[in-house]
Amino acid sequence: MPVLETPSTYAEKLAEYDAGMQALVAEIRGVTVPAATGASNMGRRSFLKKAVFAGGGLALLFTLDTRRARAAEGEAPEPHAETTTLNAFVRIAPDNTVTLYSKGPEIGQGIKTAFALIIAEELDADWKTVVVEQAPVNPKVYGSQSAGGSTSIPRGWDQLRQAGATARAMLIGAAAKQWGVPAAECTASESVVTHKPSGRRLTYGAVATAAAKEEVPDAKTLPLKARADYKLMGKRIGGVDNAKIVTGKPIFGIDVQMPGMVYANYTKCPAIGGKVKSANLDEIRKLPGVVDAFLLDGTGNPAEVMPGVAIIGQNTWAVFKAKAALKVEWDETGASQDSLTAAAAKAKEISAKPPTPQTNTGDVDAAFASGAKVVEASYEYAMVSHQQLEPENSTGWWHDGVMELWTPSQTADRGISQVAKLLGIAEEKVTIHQMRAGGGFGRRLSNDYLCEAAAIAMKVKGPVKLQWMREDDFAYDFFRAPGFHYLKGAVDKSGKLTAFQNHLVSFTAGGDRPVSGGGRSNNSFPTDMAPSTRYAVSLMPLKIPCGSMRAPTDNTQMWVAGSFLHELSVAAGRDHVEFLLEWINRPLAPVEAGRGGEGRIGFDPKRAAGVLKLAAEKAGWGKKLSPGQGMGIAFSFAYGGHVAEAVELSVDEKKKITIHNIVAVADIGPVVNMSSAENQVQGGIIDGLSTVMGLEIEVEKGRIQQTNFDGYPILRMKAAPKVEVHFIQSDFRPSGLGEPCLPPLAPALGNAIFAATGQRVRTMPFKRAGYSI
Amino acid sequence: MPPYKLNINKKTVSVDAVDDMPLLWVLRDVLDLKGTKYGCGVSECGACTVLIDGRSVRSCQIAVSEAQGAITTIEGLAENGKLHVVQQTWVDLDVAQCGYCQGGQILSAVALLTAHPQPTDAEIDTGMSHNLCRCATYNRIREAIHHAAGMKSAAKGDAHAGA
Numbered sequence: 001m002p003v004l005e006t007p008s009t010y011a012e013k014l015a016e017y018d019a020g021m022q023a024l025v026a027e028i029r030g031v032t033v034p035a036a037t038g039a040s041n042m043g044r045r046s047f048l049k050k051a052v053f054a055g056g057g058l059a060l061l062f063t064l065d066t067r068r069a070r071a072a073e074g075e076a077p078e079p080h081a082e083t084t085t086l087n088a089f090v091r092i093a094p095d096n097t098v099t100l101y102s103k104g105p106e107i108g109q110g111i112k113t114a115f116a117l118i119i120a121e122e123l124d125a126d127w128k129t130v131v132v133e134q135a136p137v138n139p140k141v142y143g144s145q146s147a148g149g150s151t152s153i154p155r156g157w158d159q160l161r162q163a164g165a166t167a168r169a170m171l172i173g174a175a176a177k178q179w180g181v182p183a184a185e186c187t188a189s190e191s192v193v194t195h196k197p198s199g200r201r202l203t204y205g206a207v208a209t210a211a212a213k214e215e216v217p218d219a220k221t222l223p224l225k226a227r228a229d230y231k232l233m234g235k236r237i238g239g240v241d242n243a244k245i246v247t248g249k250p251i252f253g254i255d256v257q258m259p260g261m262v263y264a265n266y267t268k269c270p271a272i273g274g275k276v277k278s279a280n281l282d283e284i285r286k287l288p289g290v291v292d293a294f295l296l297d298g299t300g301n302p303a304e305v306m307p308g309v310a311i312i313g314q315n316t317w318a319v320f321k322a323k324a325a326l327k328v329e330w331d332e333t334g335a336s337q338d339s340l341t342a343a344a345a346k347a348k349e350i351s352a353k354p355p356t357p358q359t360n361t362g363d364v365d366a367a368f369a370s371g372a373k374v375v376e377a378s379y380e381y382a383m384v385s386h387q388q389l390e391p392e393n394s395t396g397w398w399h400d401g402v403m404e405l406w407t408p409s410q411t412a413d414r415g416i417s418q419v420a421k422l423l424g425i426a427e428e429k430v431t432i433h434q435m436r437a438g439g440g441f442g443r444r445l446s447n448d449y450l451c452e453a454a455a456i457a458m459k460v461k462g463p464v465k466l467q468w469m470r471e472d473d474f475a476y477d478f479f480r481a482p483g484f485h486y487l488k489g490a491v492d493k494s495g496k497l498t499a500f501q502n503h504l505v506s507f508t509a510g511g512d513r514p515v516s517g518g519g520r521s522n523n524s525f526p527t528d529m530a531p532s533t534r535y536a537v538s539l540m541p542l543k544i545p546c547g548s549m550r551a552p553t554d555n556t557q558m559w560v561a562g563s564f565l566h567e568l569s570v571a572a573g574r575d576h577v578e579f580l581l582e583w584i585n586r587p588l589a590p591v592e593a594g595r596g597g598e599g600r601i602g603f604d605p606k607r608a609a610g611v612l613k614l615a616a617e618k619a620g621w622g623k624k625l626s627p628g629q630g631m632g633i634a635f636s637f638a639y640g641g642h643v644a645e646a647v648e649l650s651v652d653e654k655k656k657i658t659i660h661n662i663v664a665v666a667d668i669g670p671v672v673n674m675s676s677a678e679n680q681v682q683g684g685i686i687d688g689l690s691t692v693m694g695l696e697i698e699v700e701k702g703r704i705q706q707t708n709f710d711g712y713p714i715l716r717m718k719a720a721p722k723v724e725v726h727f728i729q730s731d732f733r734p735s736g737l738g739e740p741c742l743p744p745l746a747p748a749l750g751n752a753i754f755a756a757t758g759q760r761v762r763t764m765p766f767k768r769a770g771y772s773i
Numbered sequence: 774m775p776p777y778k779l780n781i782n783k784k785t786v787s788v789d790a791v792d793d794m795p796l797l798w799v800l801r802d803v804l805d806l807k808g809t810k811y812g813c814g815v816s817e818c819g820a821c822t823v824l825i826d827g828r829s830v831r832s833c834q835i836a837v838s839e840a841q842g843a844i845t846t847i848e849g850l851a852e853n854g855k856l857h858v859v860q861q862t863w864v865d866l867d868v869a870q871c872g873y874c875q876g877g878q879i880l881s882a883v884a885l886l887t888a889h890p891q892p893t894d895a896e897i898d899t900g901m902s903h904n905l906c907r908c909a910t911y912n913r914i915r916e917a918i919h920h921a922a923g924m925k926s927a928a929k930g931d932a933h934a935g936a
């Protein structure tokens with residue numbers, strides 16, 4: 001029954017995947033954030049209208065909630081019978097309980113709480129009686145429901161504030177009518193409408209039904225709060241699912257349980273791109289607890305379904321045990337035979353020749369010739385893997401001509417069309433339920449496990465949960481690409497940066513551009529670094545799929561740029577903060593295009609200088625340190641956030657690093673939830689530290705060499721430093737935070753090691769150079 | 774596969790499972806206690822941590838046939854609907870990000886505080902070394918443990934988020 005194409009060549013499909021991921025990232029990075037009353041309000045206004053007036057449609061929307069998976073939400077309260085729907089985000093019960101629907105995937109970035117706070121702020125809801133539910137996945141109603149590129153907040157900002165503000169206006173309108181007074185004489189606070197002159201009060205619960213009959217006001221006519229008037233945003237608010245998390249409630253994708261559910265695992269070729277020649281299916285089917293075993297041809301696209309073997313069983317353990325007994329003969333024609341050690345040697349060869357093609361700004365050769373000091377250096381970084389703690393999974397149930405799925409994806413909204421296309425059914429016949437995700441980090445921008453679950457569910461009677469083993473998560477990731485940089489820079493007699501050359505040797509999935517996450521972004525800073533700049537890229541083929549990992553491209557580019565800038569300031573004999581400030585404030589004309597087009601959150605030298613200065617001040621930049629100690633600092637503008645970080649450490653004679661302090665200063669506009677924002681920065685920095693210090697994926701013969709955490713030492717409590725976090729809050733539009741906080745850590749760390757030891761680390765992870773933490 | 778009698782969260786339950794099924798999967802798939810998480814299956818991540826007679830152990834490494842003693846899962850930590858002090862601290866300090874590791878973290882913290890009612894940072898490092906947090910909430914975990922121990926946290930940047 002599944003309509004799965006016979007795979008065309010893997011190379012084609014890989015290129016198709018990579019192009020798709022690049023388009024997704026380009027869309028994310030290019031996200032425009034119009035002013036609050038901008039053009040895109042049209043759609044939102046009509047959406048808000050529709051949400052209220054298309055009563056039947058909306059009611060339907062809310063019958064498709066996750067309660068079916070019982071389970072899944074455990075004690076999710078049944079919506080009160082008389083609960084009134086004001087729009088797709090807001091429902092109010094007679095007892096004054098306000099239910100807010102959070103539309104995005106919660107992957108640990110705190111969005112479920114943040115989205116609700118943004119709505120509640122404009123709604124003037126009493127937070128104590130707010131209940132937050134996951135919204136149904138329905139991008140036609142909600143717009144984007146993906147989490148990626150730290151765009152959830154900037155994308156949702158207007159829509160959510162307006163959802164709150166319009167509902168508030170309708171509640172006030174209804175109360176005013178009831179009292180026979182002008183709405184302008186009424187105000188609302190903590191879920192109560194008050195008529196100021198008479199002091200009369202009505203709870204939201206008391207007027208909700210009447211409010212639903214009010215005309216939906218034009219959001220453009222409603223004033224939105226100024227930051228100074230926020231009552232909730234900017235405070236420390238605990239996560240709305242905290243109580244469920246600490247009591248072990250079944251809220252994650254992996255926790256889905258349904259009557260009659262069976263369990264599945266899916267085995268693919270260890271060298272991606274291989275096909276099944278034969279497998280011992282008959283033996284597997286006879287194993288205890290095994291229900292079935294079958295082959296899928298797949299589509300050959302690594303983000304959909306690769307060819308492989310599905311094992312179905314009565315419980316996860318039976319399936320995992322059967323997997324160990326599975327013997328497959330693979331046809332590896334066209335499959336990956338990649339070797340990263342060979343690639344590293346090849347990169348060196350490539351770097352020996354002058355790169356073509358090049359992009360030149362200014363007279364680069366002349367600038368180098370006239371440089372007072374010229375520095376050359378090569379940097380390289382390893383392939384790394386996401387390894388979110390919840391292994392991939394999704395549950396599928398093919399029933400009544402509908403494919404119903406439960407998933408911890410970051411892009412469940414995109415999953416609808418992907419699954420429809422995969423199975424050859426109409427999009428209306430695909431229902432996806434968003435489950436909480438045990439981490440994302442960009443891994444779950446791809447929906448391969450969701451597609452696999454759908455393809456398997458088509459062949460199984462009743463619901464089936466696909467569960468990957470950790471080993472599957474290692475073997476089939478969309479990795480952060482490794483890369484090699486050959487740099488040259490010059491400073492003039494006054495110590496100003498005048499020329500810069502960056503030859504990147506990266507990989508390609510076909511065609512003439514670097515793999516997803518392997519290039520250089522054009523809306524980050526620093527990218528082009530000097531008045532005269534040469535940029536060149538050479539590409540080597542790679543069949544292992546690469547993708548987006550937390551702060552894609554910037555997680556490597558900022559390390560290279562931030563470290564090399566320090567090499568230059570050292571060569572010029574200048575104070576690094578002073579050097580950076582001068583460089584931040586240089587004329588931007590040659591590099592401005594494409595970085596922050598109209599409406600985007602663009603690089604702002606004032607904000608950049610602000611965070612850098614404060615980080616220097618808080619870290620005690622310039623203070624006297626003992627021998628063996630050092631401080632490093634770095635700045636980056638990435639994913640809309642201006643962030644500076646400083647690291648203070650010591651290094652012993654065995655190259656063991658002890659970190660004394662890390663200071664981070666971020667300007668992301670207004671902070672929605674101070675508690676979660678601080679947690680996010682601390683986590684992002686330690687995540688960055690973990691990756692920089694010790695993580696590396698090796699590939700030989702197309703096979704990923706690391707199979708579990710024992711070979712991939714994600715940083716533990718013992719090595720986790722204290723991270724001090726500061727925000728410069730501003731009235732700029734808010735940026736996200738998950739990505740911007742990560743990139744400055746690596747250069748700040750490397751610069752601190754240099755300050756302590758005089759040794760420059762130009763290879764990542766730093767353990768390659770003998771350092772440990 | 775004889776029915777195994779297990780003592781879980783103060784109740785004796787009878788479980789039909791193959792003898793090598795790890796306690797992790799017995800809890801999750803057979804008994805529908807989903808709070809104990811699968812992370813690695815090889816004793817590296819601690820997501821599957823449970824308490825047995827008060828000591829924290831990796832349930833992915835214990836076969837059902839060997840699961841002797843009083844087993845406490847994250848679902849059984851609260852008593853009479855009242856959160857354990859460690860759970861309450863985790864809520865008060867808003868420790869979780871994705872939350873996936875936190876059941877295991879909490880149980881390890883409970884065991885740590887039993888052995889060391891006023892743990893030093895070094896004791897926390899050792900006591901929590903089995904538990905990975907991929908979201909790296911370590912600053913908050915450390916602070917929460919100190920807090921739960923009634924000690925004034927050594928860490929700066931106190932996070933007192935109301936629930």
Ligand code: FES
Pocket residue numbers: 810811812813814815816817818819820821822831832833834
């Ligand atoms: S699942 Fe048991 S330690 Fe990771």
Ligand code: FES
Pocket residue numbers: 108389438439869870871872873874875905906907908909910
């Ligand atoms: S909170 Fe996500 S793994 Fe710990």
